[in-house]
Amino acid sequence: MIGRMIQRDVRRGFTGAAWLPIAFFLLIATLMPFAIGPDAALLSRVGAGTLWIAALTAALLPIERLIETDRADGVLDQLALRGSAEESVAAAKIVAHWLTFAPLLLAAALPASVLLGMDGSALARTELALAIGTPGLAALTVAVAAITAGLPRAASLAGLLLFPLAVPLLIFGAASSGGDHGGLLLEAAISLLLTAGAPFAAGAAIRAARS
Amino acid sequence: MAGRRHDRNGESPALLRFSDVSLVRGGRLLFEGLSLAVGPGEALQVAGPNGSGKSSLLRLAAGLLRSSTGEVQRSGVALADDSLALDRELPLGKALAFWGGSVAPAMDALGIAHLSGVPVRLLSSGQQKRASLARVASSLAPLWLLDEPLNALDADGAERLAGLVQRHRDGGGAIIAASHQPLPGEWRILEIGR
Numbered sequence: 039m040i041g042r043m044i045q046r047d048v049r050r051g052f053t054g055a056a057w058l059p060i061a062f063f064l065l066i067a068t069l070m071p072f073a074i075g076p077d078a079a080l081l082s083r084v085g086a087g088t089l090w091i092a093a094l095t096a097a098l099l100p101i102e103r104l105i106e107t108d109r110a111d112g113v114l115d116q117l118a119l120r121g122s123a124e125e126s127v128a129a130a131k132i133v134a135h136w137l138t139f140a141p142l143l144l145a146a147a148l149p150a151s152v153l154l155g156m157d158g159s160a161l162a163r164t165e166l167a168l169a170i171g172t173p174g175l176a177a178l179t180v181a182v183a184a185i186t187a188g189l190p191r192a193a194s195l196a197g198l199l200l201f202p203l204a205v206p207l208l209i210f211g212a213a214s215s216g217g218d219h220g221g222l223l224l225e226a227a228i229s230l231l232l233t234a235g236a237p238f239a240a241g242a243a244i245r246a247a248r249s
Numbered sequence: 250m251a252g253r254r255h256d257r258n259g260e261s262p263a264l265l266r267f268s269d270v271s272l273v274r275g276g277r278l279l280f281e282g283l284s285l286a287v288g289p290g291e292a293l294q295v296a297g298p299n300g301s302g303k304s305s306l307l308r309l310a311a312g313l314l315r316s317s318t319g320e321v322q323r324s325g326v327a328l329a330d331d332s333l334a335l336d337r338e339l340p341l342g343k344a345l346a347f348w349g350g351s352v353a354p355a356m357d358a359l360g361i362a363h364l365s366g367v368p369v370r371l372l373s374s375g376q377q378k379r380a381s382l383a384r385v386a387s388s389l390a391p392l393w394l395l396d397e398p399l400n401a402l403d404a405d406g407a408e409r410l411a412g413l414v415q416r417h418r419d420g421g422g423a424i425i426a427a428s429h430q431p432l433p434g435e436w437r438i439l440e441i442g443r
Binding site for chain 2: 111113118119120248249
């Protein structure tokens, strides 16, 4: 059931507007040189941080359809009746969300790094940091989606909730993109913690929304 | 969900048993001290006015709500309520197949076999109702929970539902339906909210 769930969510993710978060990601990378000027040295210094902010936005964009559509349509109820624990459903949603946005994002980081004037080694470090950080980001997004599902103005609320919670990931992600080895380890630890904890938070939120 | 069956004092194993159950929702007591058992082959209609807690009783039976007091024991259940739980963009046959079970005979029994290739979002409300009943019929769960099964169904749909219910009962299954209107066939009636 869980395998089928992941497959279904990935299919829905890609038949929907999977390119939209990536377009946003590239758009932010494009706007940055306009906003701070064409100084190549300055651009390449803020490049990694820019990519991280862009990644955060890209993960947040599909937040409304991650949990809420399935809750409103009774899919989560039917999964519970078939004996799938809410935690497993949440874990499946995290895997599916990561699969739909992270690989595309890692690919889009290539043209974005060119726009920001980042050199090869900076790009490689950022790609590694993004690869390590995006699972935590996906997990956090699904947990926030579950917590805000069914609430009025859920999308803006989700942003308010997600961004502060993503700060540790952002700090150490951006630091390791800058070549800080300790930062990379801390980022990996935080990403792991979020990925491990989020299914439980999301599962509890799904259950609580029923009563 | 593996069935928990308790056979106390030589009673026949019930597919669903409420023991002294009460339910409070939104600060309102919907029912209290409710005890009932539904065994194989039985059909129970939960009747009562709008807002009396019929749907909540079904969700309690499904395990989607927790009782405020008392105990609920159940075996595997399938639920058809007003949410469709089928992917709108998929053709009906594929959308039903996601939930597994024997989809083709169930679609046949409800007269929607010819709609197999039609996307769910294009179905009429009556066809959607048949689809959600087909989702229940194709499951292997012994206990069916149907919330207002006649809503949006035409005469042919109601007749097919009656036949389906009878076959399920003959096969040792049980059905609980919440409805404010009379259902076709023979049903034990449980009045709540009066």
